[in-house]
Amino acid sequence: MTAYASLAGHFGRIAAMSNAIGVLQWDSDAMMPKGAAGSRAESMALLRVLQHEMAVDPRIGDWLAEAEQDNRLDDWERANLREIRREWIAQTALPANLVEASSKAISACEMAWRQARADSDFAALLPYLTEVLKLEREIGAAKGAKLGLSTYDALLNDNEPGGRSAKIDELFDDLAAFLPDFIERAIAAQTRRSQPAALNGPFPVESQRQLGLKMMKALGYDFERGRLDVSTHPFCGGADNDVRITTRYDEADFTKALMGVIHETGHALYEQGRPAAYLNQPVSRARGMSLHESQSLLMEMQACRSHEFFMFAAPSMREAFGGSGPAWEPEALWRRYTKVERGFIRVEADEVTYPAHVILRYRLEKALIADEMSLAELPAAWNAGMKELLGIVPPNDRLGCLQDIHWPSGAWGYFPTYTLGAMTAAQLFEAACKAEPETLPRIARGDFAPLIAWLRANIHSQGSRYETDELLARATGRPLDANIFKAHLARRYLDAA
Template identity: 65%
Template sequence: MTAHPAYTALERRFARVSALGDAIGILDWDSQTTMPAGAAAGRAEQLATLRVLSHETMTAPDMGELIDQAEREMQAADGDAEIRHWQQANLREMRRQWIHANAVPSDLVEASSRAISASEMAWRTARAENDFPALLPYLREVLTLQRRIAEAKADLLGTGLYDALLDQYEPEGRSAKIDLLFADLAEFLPGFIQSVLDHQAAQPPVIVPEGPFPVDTQRRMGEALMKAIGFDFTRGRLDVSLHPFCGGATGDVRLTTRYEEGDFTSALMGVLHETGHAMYELGRPAAWLTQPVGAARGMALHESQSLIVEMQACRSPHFLRYAAPLLREAFGGTGPAWTEENLYRLYTRVERGFIRVDADEATYPAHVILRYRLEKALIEGAMDLADLPDAWNEGMRDLLGIVPPDDRRGCLQDIHWPSGAWGYFPTYTMGAIAAAQLFDSCRTAVPKMEEGLARGDFGPLIGWLRANVHSLGSVDTTDGILARATGRGLDAEVYKRHLRRRYLRAEE
């Protein structure tokens, strides 16, 4: 008989939840890539059923007592200190996940799943047709159910409504800290962006390479760079979707991007971004893949990994030394538009734009701050959903000095809210801050890392990330993992220094 029967029973249950999550991940990927539109109703039933099964496993009547027993077992246990450390962290994450699941009754989980499926399909049509009123009733139902979920979780977590939802994506994340970080950035960004625009205006104009750029060529180029980074195509694939994402299942990571024949840069950087996510998923601790402690530690760290690859590494002058010749060969490029310097300036060009996923590194945080403020106000009841288009446009005017000409390029552009991802948006910029810290520390710890990028060798960078982030799973908090790797928790100073260096060529 095992010395830890309660803990062993919990491991089996959470492995089952993990398998159900993998099935949901593949079905969801299919619904956004290859599923025929007429299958939507059936797919909604399938996903709802799997989510209810997962929820019922998590909320079994004896689950709370099992966790209590397992914690007592761990207190009395001896043996390998490192294994016990991981088991104790696993129990901590089990309890956190159980609290989230147990707070929400099965009928609310099912209702939310159905509302999300309907809302996602309505969003696809409403976005294409620039028709926010058509989405409004579906999105209102999702928001209503998200508030009910937040209310149930806030009681058990001892948080406000917004923080109860944030905790799903960023464990132990709290809006009070985000408010401070974002207030700092909101003070910094307007003047910085204007300085960058002035700096750019004093330089020779960037030359935009002329297309068309065939989609097949773009795809092959993206796959070649994925291989250079270290992506294993026997454990994942690249496809097309309306909104780029990284999903799938454990050991079967599905990436998507979207292509435009007139611009190869957007799809290529989208591929690199999602590859960063994928490398995190493929680098999680092998011994704990089916357990909560083996999961990625929240979306701030997850986003840091995509931004390290896309922004920190692949928009650097070092990487362009390697990539420029490949791009010239792939697209038959000749002349000054295809020089390393011009391509670097193209990839670091700053513009005030409407679309978040196309935004540059300097303006992107403003897009996130806007969404954070709006979703927090909607969850807390400080604004009505019908007022979202006007509030969005006003926020864009205040933060970026531009107003979207239509809702398709305004409040309809993201799938997050229709898909039920409320409390997710701030993790994008939290991830950017973490990425700057991690890349800076890797540069110090591995002095020749950037020389490797210039040869297309990502081994030193990915190896350091595997040791300091990927392989740690959720054994520690986000701040704890960052402190181990960088000497500090989440802190915007290194991020701001990086922006000044890159966009103003400033040395500090």
């Protein structure tokens, strides 16, 4: 057996372990009864320690050294070696006891967060989140020492390989300067238009679910390899060939759940479209979270908030809820779904105000990781940041710093990928529409095939074959360009007025 074959077999077994962990994590978030939390935490911690032990197997270094000298390997196999080395370096930075402690702390914190969020009680979460943050700092410091990165950049690198906060600072500072005036102009533009009539609920959950399933099918989701469920915070998870998504329902407003379903379907399409020949290898994984978020936001914001989408979807919406009258016409629905409004909740924000939510979280988590502020100061700092960036202050912590699961779940260094993803989505959608001029006309007929085919060829099927910048340049002809995102916002929210 060659060194490369030994590596591929070994990392195939690691992938199988990851799949088991992924399904257990999905179950914890979507189905598990509260009383099982303790035993589940023990099981998850053990599996993660075992996975870590496999990832730091001392034979990996020798196999890598030999395989990297093998001239018979093709481009995919060489890319796989690069990704294996990336993972091996990061994993060997961590001792097993730190992996175990982090897993247990996260399991406890996630359960505490669900109750704290429901009760709007940050104090109840504080001791659990303090432990998670302490361990995340240790993880970031250990990886940073190995990679020559700051603690924060080491955590960012886990989510966005090659990503650096210095570049994000520049992009986000520019956006933070751009947004306040643009938000004002967008709101002013929409007030000059006639406002759509109200959609009168209630909107039964089962009707919402059926509408969501119909839209998932139209987008190309493979129900033979996934399912739709409910969770406190919408997410996409599961395992290879078992890509599950969740949403949450509000009977007073069906738009929230529907766009949540479309967003998570974008993630799922990426996972379902990864290169099958290497599915259990690191090179098959999605190329970082900015690309992953670009796929969800491309569907949710670019394709499914277009005029064309509502030409297709309006009849299904009317049928689902027995709607009639002007409020249910495509133009009125489009105006409702593209309404710019300062709000407290990130996952319900429009695409104009959404980057402000992300910039806030990015700045706060950087300060927390650097120990420049304490967790006890978080609620006040959050409210001050909302005032600065959006001009509003949450009335309670449930609508403020308790709304997201990311920090309790150990996802530090993740938030900036949402807005990087929004920029990337605008650039990819522009390129797709230029390459396939029928993309939008076909969406108006409920046919997403040209768009999905372009994404499959240029993004999904490429896995981690290329680094992020190269993959984007190959797909669009240029590196990430924030001006494309700004131009998109201007066309939709100013020119359309």
